[in-house]
Amino acid sequence: MVLPKEIGHQVRFGKSLIELFRRGCWEIPEIMGASGxxxxxxxxxxxxxxxxxxxxxxxxxxxxxxxxxxxxxxxAKLIRNPVKTEY
Known part of the structure; x- marks a missing residue:
């Protein structure tokens, strides 16, 4: 039996929270960027x-x-511009 050649490269990520973020940036960069x-x-x-x-x-x-x-x-002391009576 002949196995197919690997095309491209394999990317493996761990199971930590940082690795989940890295995987998200790898797989769906538009969504991760918009979320950021x-x-x-x-x-x-x-x-x-x-x-x-x-x-x-x-x-x-x-x-x-x-x-x-x-x-x-x-x-009353917070009022910046009291009512002006000049017309």
Whole structure:
């Protein structure tokens, strides 16, 4: 019985988590690359949301509703642009 010749090369991967990642990059590089970019995008979105919340991002100059704040309210000192009465 004649065995067929090997064409190309055989790639063997181990059973660890790193080897699973390497095998995924070998077999489906498009999916692994897109998954990596999605993880990076989620990380950047979380950083952006935390910066937005930390810098009082909800304090907009033009709002769709009026909100009356008393002068002794701690949020009163956060107002950047009080109502202008110059016309």
């Amino acid at each position: 970019m999605a993880i990076v995008g989620l990380g950047l979105a979380l950083i952006g949301l935390s910066n937005y919340a930390k810098n009082d991002g909800d304090n907009k100059e033009y709002k769709s509703y009026y909100c009356v704040i008393r002068s002794d309210d701690p949020r």
